Amino acid sequence: MGSAEDAGNAEDAGNTAGDGTGESTVTVLVAAGANLGIAAAKTVGGMVSGSSAMLSEAAHSVADTVTELLLLTALKRSARPADEDHPLGHGQERYVWALLASVATFVGGAVFSVYDGIHTLTHGEEPGDPLVSYLILAVAFLLEGYSLRTGLRQARGEAARLHRPLGHYLRRTPDTTVKAVVMEDSAALAGLLLAAGGLLGGQLTGSGVWDGVAAILIGLLLVYVAWVLGRSNAQLLIGRSLPPDVRDAVRERLRAVPQVADVLELVTLVQGPGEVLIAAKVDFRDLATATEIEWACEEAERDLRARFPAVRRVFLDPTPGRGRAAP
Numbered sequence: 133m134g135s136a137e138d139a140g141n142a143e144d145a146g147n148t149a150g151d152g153t154g155e156s157t158v159t160v161l162v163a164a165g166a167n168l169g170i171a172a173a174k175t176v177g178g179m180v181s182g183s184s185a186m187l188s189e190a191a192h193s194v195a196d197t198v199t200e201l202l203l204l205t206a207l208k209r210s211a212r213p214a215d216e217d218h219p220l221g222h223g224q225e226r227y228v229w230a231l232l233a234s235v236a237t238f239v240g241g242a243v244f245s246v247y248d249g250i251h252t253l254t255h256g257e258e259p260g261d262p263l264v265s266y267l268i269l270a271v272a273f274l275l276e277g278y279s280l281r282t283g284l285r286q287a288r289g290e291a292a293r294l295h296r297p298l299g300h301y302l303r304r305t306p307d308t309t310v311k312a313v314v315m316e317d318s319a320a321l322a323g324l325l326l327a328a329g330g331l332l333g334g335q336l337t338g339s340g341v342w343d344g345v346a347a348i349l350i351g352l353l354l355v356y357v358a359w360v361l362g363r364s365n366a367q368l369l370i371g372r373s374l375p376p377d378v379r380d381a382v383r384e385r386l387r388a389v390p391q392v393a394d395v396l397e398l399v400t401l402v403q404g405p406g407e408v409l410i411a412a413k414v415d416f417r418d419l420a421t422a423t424e425i426e427w428a429c430e431e432a433e434r435d436l437r438a439r440f441p442a443v444r445r446v447f448l449d450p451t452p453g454r455g456r457a458a459p
Contacts, residue, residue, distance in 0.1 A: 156207060156286070156307060156309045156310055156405075157204065157207050158282070159282050159283050159286050159309070159310055159313050160200050160203045160204055160207065160309055160313060161200075161204070162278070162279050162282045163196070163200050163279045163282070163283065163313045163316070163317060164197060164200030164201065164204070166275040166276060166278065166279040167193045167194075167196040167197040167200060167279075167320075168193075168197045169275065170193045170271075170272045170275055170276065170320075171190055171193035171194045171196075171197055173268045173271065173272065174186055174187075174189045174190035174193055174268060174272065175187070175190040176264070176268070177190075177264050177265040177267075177268040177269070178190050178265070180264045180265070183262070183265055183327070183330065183331055183334070183343050184248045184249055184251070184252040184330075184340075184343050184344055184346075184347045185249075185326065185327040185330035185331065185343045185344075185346035185347045185350065186265050186268075186269075186327055186331070187248055187347075188241075188244065188245035188248050188249065188323075188327070188346075188347040188350045188351065189269075189272075189323055189324065189327045189350065191240060191241050191244040191245055191248075192241045192245065192319075192320065192323055192350060192354060193272075193320070194240060194241070195236055195237050195239075195240030195241030195242075195354070196237070196241070196316050196320065198233075198236045198240055199233040199234075199236050199237055199312065199316060200233075200313075202229050202230070202232050202233035202236060203229065203230060203233055203309045203312060203313075205229050206225070206226040206227075206228070206229030206230050206233070206309060207226065207309060209222060209225050209226070209229065210222050210223050210224070210225045210226030210229075210404060220403060220409065220445070221403065221404070221407065221444075223403040223404025223405075223407045224368070224369060224403055224404060226308070226309070226404060226405075227308065227365040227366075227368045227369045227404075228365075228369065230308045230309065230312060230361070230365045231362060231365040231366060231369065233312060233361070234312075234357075234358045234359075234361035234362035234365060235358070235362065237316070237354055237357060237358040237361070238354065238355060238358035238359075238362075241350075241351070241354040241358075242351045242352070242354035242355045242358060243351070244351070245347050245348070245350045245351030245354060246347070246348055246351035246352070246355075247351075248347050249344045249345065249346070249347030249348035249349075249350075249351060250344070250348065251344075252340050252343055252344030252347060253340075253341060253344035253345070253348075256340050262331045262334075262335055265327075265331055266328070266331065269324050269327060269328050269331075272320075272324055273321065273324050276317050276320045276321050276324065277321065279313070279317050280313075280314065280317035280318060280320075280321065282313075283310055283313040283314040283317060284298075284314060286310055287301060287302060287305075287310055287311075287314055290305070290307075290310075302314060302315075304375070305405070306368055306372075306402050306404060306405045307405040308361065308364055308365050308368065311361070311364065312361050315357050315360065315361060316357060319353050319354065319356075319357045322353060323350045323353060323354075326346045326349050326350050326353075327346055327350065329342070329346055330342045330343040330344075330345065330346025330347065331343065331346075333346075368402060371401055371402075372401075372402045373399070373400045373401060373402070374400040374402065374408065378400070378440075379398060379400055381439075381440075382398065382400065382410060382436065382440070383395050383398055385432070385435055385436055385439055386398075386412060386414065386432055386436075386448075388435075389428050389431055389432045389435070390428070391416050391417050391420040391424050391425060391428035392414055392415070392416060392417070392428060392432070393415045393416060393417045393418075393453060394414075394415040394453060395412055395413075395414055395415075396412075396413040396414065396415055396451055396453070396454070397412060397413040397451075398410070398411075398412045399411040399412065403444070406441075406442050406444075407442065407444050408440070408442045408443045408444060408445075409443075409444065409445045409446075409447075410436060410443055410445070410446045410447070411446075411447040411448075411449070412447075412448055412449065413449045413451040414448050414449065414450060414451060415450075415451055415452065415453040416428065416450050425450060429448045432446065432448060433446040433448075
């Protein structure tokens with residue numbers, strides 16, 4: 133198995149050269165700063181223009197700002213080292229806070245947007261001057277675009293280093309903070325276009341229906357983003373294993389150790405970006421001595437760490453083969 137293929141296989145375990153916390157923190161900080169300023173500007177624009185779509189976009193940006201703060205908390209708390217009370221570290225705590233961030237996106241953005249859109253459709257609205265809103269949307273588009281560019285640059289760099297397509301990397305990466313920034317900023321750009329369309333439709337027709345429909349669509353877009361991010365973090369919290377091709381590669385590396393006769397059971401667990409646990413029940417050859425078995429375990433761990441740098445812990449349990457009689 134070539135090194136490029138091994139690096140690509142290790143991608144689902146995490147970043148092969150570390151957990152990327154520093155770069156992820158910069159990405160999240162850029163997104164948080166952009167969203168905070170945009171939220172204030174959209175609120176002013178929504179109040180001046182009376183646009184429900186603009187107010188929905190303001191709620192969207194507020195929810196994104198809260199999300200970034202929760203993601204920063206996730207990065208900080210998950211980076212704590214292992215201790216006696218938490219022998220496997222705190223890597224999975226990042227997914228707890230990231231899951232809360234997806235809930236914040238749903239409650240703070242999606243619910244408000246859908247409600248405001250329905251309220252506009254049923255009660256109507258008095259449109260104001262849309263010029264200020266157009267200017268704010270244009271500035272917001274530039275800031276969101278810069279934030280998205282930062283997130284995509286990190287994601288593309290990781291995907292290229294692991295010899296994986298960008299889409300595959302975003303679907304399978306355990307670094308859900310970068311995934312959250314890319315998805316939220318992409319949704320923000322789409323939401324800005326929807327808000328602009330609602331303003332333009334209302335301006336041309338004099339009807340608030342366009343604005344209400346735009347607000348509802350923004351809410352539905354946020355529901356989708358919250359669902360995808362929530363599902364990704366829930367899977368990692370429950371305990372996601374490495375994909376089948378990577379598990380097969382790990383099993384073959386263990387079988388390649390001279391004293392190993394067979395791998396009876398293999399368990400892999402993604403604990404965080406760049407942090408994977410491997411446990412296996414191994415049938416060692418009958419003629420191997422206790423010393424040879426001990427060194428075989430050491431050799432297997434060194435080989436797995438060299439092939440898959442995301443592997444942090446390896447536990448091997450010597451187990452008699454199936455059907456073998458006890459002495």
